[in-house]
Amino acid sequence: MARANGFTDGHRVHLLQGAEELFPALIEAMDGARSEIQFETYIFDCTGSGATVAEALIRAAARGVCTRLVVDGVGTGALQPAWIARLRAAGVQYCVYSPLGPLGLLLPHQWRRLHRKLCVVDRRLLFCGGINVLDDFHDPNHGPLDAPRLDFAVQASGSLVALASDAMEQLWWRMQILRSARRHHLPQALQALRAVGARHAVAAAGTSMRLALVLRDNVRHRSRIEQAYRRAIGAAQREIIIASAYFLPGGKLRQALVMAARRGVRVRLLLQGRYEYFMQYHATRPVYGALLDAGVEIHEYAPSFLHAKVAVIDALGERPWATVGSSNLDPLSLLLAREANVVVQDVAFARELRERLVHAMQHAGRRMDPARYAGRPLRQRVLDRIAFGLMRLALWVAGRRYF
Template structure:
């Protein structure tokens, strides 16, 4: 655990490291447990979370669980019945029936807060895929464990909309509805001030033109810019859309690496070995309108932990060169069409939902 000027910050490697600590925190809860996840699978490790949440509620702890109606489709109903029977409060955020009323934006946050003393924020949902098994790595992702005053602040603001909390070098941002611009601007500010190196690991990477230009401008002024992207994805059209951008970035001096050992699910960046950004926020149109989280930590010790994680994954990834972008034939044509369609749909949907929220 790294002490960052009053806030204790620990970087955890995916579900394998995060789940035991999250379960232990719930097991020790005496007053309050707040859990928000996009996807909650009840089997496997999910059954252990159900058991600990149930036990906490039965011993009088205030337990509140929020799952997304789309991300936890098929799981949310039985989960709600089980936990409510134990005395917990469960909210299914925008269930599928809400689509008929135009409420299609999602709660994409991943937050566990226990007794306002420890918080876990990152990209990890509740599911076995984040742990790996039988020598196979789990989905590549990151979680920050936070302790200190920042947790007290978070506990007081969880029901609010757009929130920005600060404790020493740690800044926690909750986007609110259609509030992704502020989170994206944290990345843009970090890019603008980068002097030596920027490494981004993003699962669903479909930035707007302004962000694309910010990356290539950094590369052209001598910053070493590396993108760790998904060589395998749980959303195929998202990867196809990202691949359409490879030629632009490579010609602009940006290095691209594809992680293929497992599914890449991280949303993180390290700048100059001094600053870490990590959370649920993807650099894509949908994260601009969904409920998201981002933690911005300006601390060399914490950034060093993230740099070690990124270096390990970069070394095991496949470097992409311009020749890889010159494939022809039916398969390449179909992937390009799929990628273009996916990109246009994501942009149109995000714009539509943003206009609805502003009315």
């Protein structure tokens, strides 16, 4: 079995942009499922096109497909009772990851969330990326959107699928163990424990595309995703393009970007230009200065919310590197959440992703002018520093070193 952080050959992978491209592919795969669907997501919202995904899960479970759905206790919140009833009546095994207790997010251990977005169908197809089950034109906090949210996912086949399936299976049974233990169903907990790891990965034939599944958790894989980024940035020769919805990299990652720019690599960042959350919006700005001084280009996406978590390096060279996943480059993703990224070494894929990101920067991005950044209003600078300080305080409370 290939290691989860190592590249394996023999894959096919397709880039999908937004729910408009992901949901039809996802629904087609689920409607063709014969034995099993494993689904994990941070947000599961049945408004608009999100309902079509829920309906596909219901159809699959109703015809006897083993269908498991895991949602995050913060991201999804309280799903409408009518939808929960329909899912369970059809036979969908529905579970909430780390539901909030009476103290909510006041307890630091509750900051560890399930943020990855994964779906495996029949251990044959994998969907991985940053796209939640959420309509492109709907935001739970801000209502209707004038333009679609910018986000990406991939559909992949090959030996990587089994690795993702095993990781999802392991999380599922750990959740069942904890639930059984809390209810004092110890025999059932022991039975679930024996089920963990019962499956093994199998290789699938395909093309010569090389992929790796990079997971982040709070046990064995605490820094895998950040390490993958730093290695790729350190090896960059011509160009780095990163799109990150929430961007607050730690000191080592910031230094890697600065060093790349200073050695002549063109570094372009596509970041959030619309106000979404106080902390994520304002805490990001204090790190702009050092990056701009080093020659890093910062483009802010404004037509809608940027939700992408992707990067492409040296796409026009002989050894391109690209990643699509759920991990932002901020402390919540890199230190606390469960995340999943697919890394791709393929010329055609890297160039397609680059083309889409360059188009977004040129047609929907506003380049940050260093003079404009330095001259931003006093009120904004104060808010930026407050947010940055609060983020550092929160990490100190959580016992994490980052900056």
